[in-house]
Amino acid sequence: MEEQKPPAARKSRLIVRLGSFLVSHSAFVSVICCVAGCIALLLLPVLAKNTYVSENALMPGSANPMFSNQDVLEANRFVKDIYEKRILKDGSGMEIARLIGKHMEDVGAEVYYHKFKYRNLRFHPLCFFSSTPRTAVLQNSSACTLNGVSPVGIIRAPRGDGKESVVLVTPYNSENIKLNEALSLGLAYSVFSLLSRVVWLAKDIVWLAADSRYGEYTSVASWLKDYHNPTFSSDSGKIGIEMCFEKTENHVEDESSFDGAAYDDFKRAGTMAAALVVKVTDKERSERDRVDIYAEASNGQMPNLDLINIVHYLAVHRQGLHVRVGTFGFLLNSALLKHVGKTLQRLTRLAESLNPGWKLGVNSADFVEGTATLASSMYYQALGVPTGPHGAFRDFQIDAITMELSPRTSLTNDNGISSFLLRGGRLIEGVIRSVNNLLEKFHQSFFLYFLTAPNKFVSVGVYMIAFALLVAPLPMVAAALFSSTANARSLTAVSNSKPTNSKPVTRSGSWNWLHSAKLVFLVHLWALIVSLLPYFISQVPRTNSTTNMLSWSLSSLLILYLLTRLTKSYVEGYQWEVLKSVMIAAASIGLSLMSIINFSTAQVGSILLVPMCLMVRPLKQPIQVPFFPAALLKILNILLAVVAFPPASLAILKGCLRGFESINIGDFWEWSEFLWVWNSATYLFVALVHLPCWYLCVHILLHN
Amino acid sequence: MAGTRxxxxxxxxxxxxxxxxVPFADNLNLGSRPEVATPLTSLRRLAEGYWLKQSSLSPYTxxxxxxxxxxxxILGPLTVKRIESQPAHLYCSLIFVLVDFFTAMLIRAIGEKLMLTNCNNLKLLKPSKLVESFGGVDAADIASLIYLWNPFTVVTCLGSCTSPIDNLMVVLAIYGACSRIVPLAAFGWVMATHFSLYPGILVIPVLLLLGYGPDAPPPKLFPQKHSNGDGSLVHVFSWGPILQFSLWVVIWSCYVLLLSSISLKGFDGLYDMLKKTLGFILTVEDLSPNIxxxxxxxxxxxxxxxxxxxxxxxxxxxxxxxxxxxxLMHRPCFLAFVYITISATLKSYPSVGDAALYLSLLGLFANELAEMKFSFFLFCGYIGVSLLSPVMHNLWIWRGTGxxxxxxxTGLAYACLQTVLVVESVSTMLNHxxxxxxxxxKT
Structure with missing residues (x-):
């Protein structure tokens, strides 16, 4: 913020003059910047580049796949074995786990069974950004009720030193196994047995057949937590877990043949270079076998782009699979988007006809598809909730993706399935072989990117421009407001030098922002309390989301009322211009902070926040512009104040997508509950940056 | 005035x-933050040193x-005392709360001394008008409240590091010099230098304080008005307290060294201690990231x-x-503030505890610095940097994407902010x- 530049009249340095020029034309510059930012955001699909494998050591597809029809037969046999166990109603979960474990042992792997407790995800205010995964204090009463068992097999690499590993995860529901889950287990098993025979293996292979009875993410996350936090027998927490298993073990003891030793040891295989979550689905058919890639982890973190690149490269160029990433379907049919695409196409044609050297080549259909994919990529990053069990790996700095394979035929068609398994197996083998070649952890390619197609991406250097253009006016306008009030005050101070005001405005000069800062601080304090309230409200048993939401909003209003009453005498004597400039400063700090934590949230938030912050001014204050722009400004102000209120914006969004009759009071509660159980920073952004900023804007609007 | 009421x-x-x-100190996990605890001040390291000493090894092993x-x-035995289901360093945290309180009170006392001399000086210069216009705010209360409520101080106090004690010693030296209690000033200075070396440069402000008395307008102004009057307040450098001070410094240093050598008896002795404490500061051996x-x-x-x-x-x-x-010879307290800020910028293992000290000392000059430029920019900058720094650290260490x-x-931005703060405050003071x-x- 370059406030208080000396007047430009005096000859000063170029940068100072440039700064004061920008500040004096801040209104014009900020409109230009905002429009440019929005256009740049819209153009991102056009600016996307083709992906390329950046790390030379990966060498995808350089070796012939060894996965053969023999392995497919093995997989089919395994699938049948497992699928038959489904009929055993009681204790089928244990049976399947034991069967998988036995097969792992047969191929020569080290096997153990990982047991975990299902713990409901709950909001804990201290859990945000905790650097180490916290081992919460166990509540013994409820902790033991549920647990699952996941068999884990490790192949020791003949050429490795046991310090690195590649992880293969296949989630399956042990209580009610479906054919597709059995197929994914079979696929993983055949690859696993192949890998136990190969000679080129330099990294250990870990196969986790995750028991997803209580959710895929939970089991993988708890395995990872145990993997990275060794617990010793002296730890009190461990005793609790052990006792849990003792208790549950008693009633299955007669039929269980696990030996006690396999329970206690937790085998490890060094740091994980990468992890692949393999799933088989049967949701929608297409004319080719298909791979869907899910990559978004918590708080908008992405795996290294190279991992997606090799999967895409092998799937498309070696196995002839169709690769898809998440897309918003409703955007594909949007007439507006198609129109924009066509206009862009026309414009680029025009540009190319002017200068044939420019090869822009924007295609309308590509643009629409790219936008839909980009929107989905941005949405899932902004939400900050992982899109699959791979999200658990990212919290430990491990690059992981979920590959959802779906065959072109039905799952019962034997021929189709065999060829599908062959391709899938070769794909997995190829990816593992590539990762196996790695000498260091993934670092060559990007971590910060958006996908606009499976083979196209927008890197941080490009998408940052749109955000920077949007946010740049904030400090400028803050500086302009600040300097204008400083000048006005110095003028009035000259005209009547006697201190007439009886208020205790003793800190004259450059410190007068302190009064506004007090108010801004109070509002942020209020927002902090509001953001912590759900923790207490959710403790109350047997409530539904509507009553929770109502109690949340009522208690927030009550606290707001109390805070304003208690501190009434302290937050007087500010000018709205100064208040606005302090608010803008706070908002820009919040936005730039958020852009580092989770870029997409900041980008989406800034589209709402920036216009609101820039345009706000008291409704009762007359402005020296013609009637029409003034009225327009007022209407826009009111509109933005309504739309930017977080529950209102959620309701409007939901209404637009699903029809307005589906809106419910409890929606916002459910949404924020969803965010905080996943420790999403988006919740913090909404509560600590967006909400106070919105309140201050309304405060300024109603200022007289 | 709100401050006093x-x-x-x-x-x-x-x-x-x-x-x-304090009970949440373990959950907040501040002791492992590089911004809060440095290799010099970390209480965890102190506990390790104590453990080594208990097992008859040199604590500097x-x-x-x-x-x-x-x-x-002093603190070693407290680090091993534990209460079930309470944070590890509960007793130390309680002591630090007390230390913070003492520091705040001493800062207030310094502020009152400064205001008293300021009032006297202004009366001497121009009895009627100036006193009114510079009545201003109660800088002493503001400075001590800044110290107590500054998030940096709170974090330092809870972050299980020994910075509060270092700060107390520095403030003690300034207070002793302000109120001309020579043994106290010497004690504070010797201890502060012994703990963290950099306060050693404070010897100049302390000597000036003892020689000339607390901050005053430039001496040039006095002869103009009082060329014929009794020069009771006109500045004469008094050598008596200086000699006393040097004597006391020698006594206290010998005492400290004696105590150290007694406590390190049987180990490598004083030379090793100096090498591992002062040598460690000067040679910047530990390159773990800090601010x-x-x-x-x-x-x-x-x-x-x-x-x-x-x-x-x-x-x-x-x-x-x-x-x-x-x-700045005529304003020794302000000089001390400037020295502390500069050394906080350029020292080898800085932490936010240093910032806590100089920001509250800044509050002592609230009236003189009322016209300071860039105050809002500095405020936003401090908030921005202190929020950004943990996020960047997380991005680098835990997420691996930075x-x-x-x-x-962020460290560079922080250093720039401190530089701007020093430059602006000094120029504002000179303008004043x-x-x-x-x-x-005019009159």
């Missing part, structure tokens, strides 16, 4: 706030502990340039000592003196 409730509230947060052996004697600028630089620099750059960086602080002392440059960038002169000429 609400002063004591605010003080008690600050202490209660700290006590409320390995490269864990680098603090004073005296702290080891300063030196760790990054010395991680990059070639080994054979290391000695040269070590000298350059440390002389950097010493270079500024003399010019500032000459220019790198060291991200974190160092000029304005005083102008107004005196």
């Amino acid at each position: 609400w002063y004591w409730p605010l003080v008690w509230a600050a202490l209660a706030f700290r006590l409320f947060l 390995g490269s864990m502990y680098h603090g004073s052996p005296l702290l080891l004697i 300063g600028v030196l760790w990054y630089f010395f991680a990059e620099v070639f080994e054979f340039f290391r000695g040269f750059f070590l000298i350059v960086f440390h002389v950097n602080i010493l270079f500024m000592v003399c010019p500032l002392a000459i220019r 790198n060291a440059n991200f974190y160092f960038a 003196d000029r304005k005083l002169k102008k107004e005196l000429k």
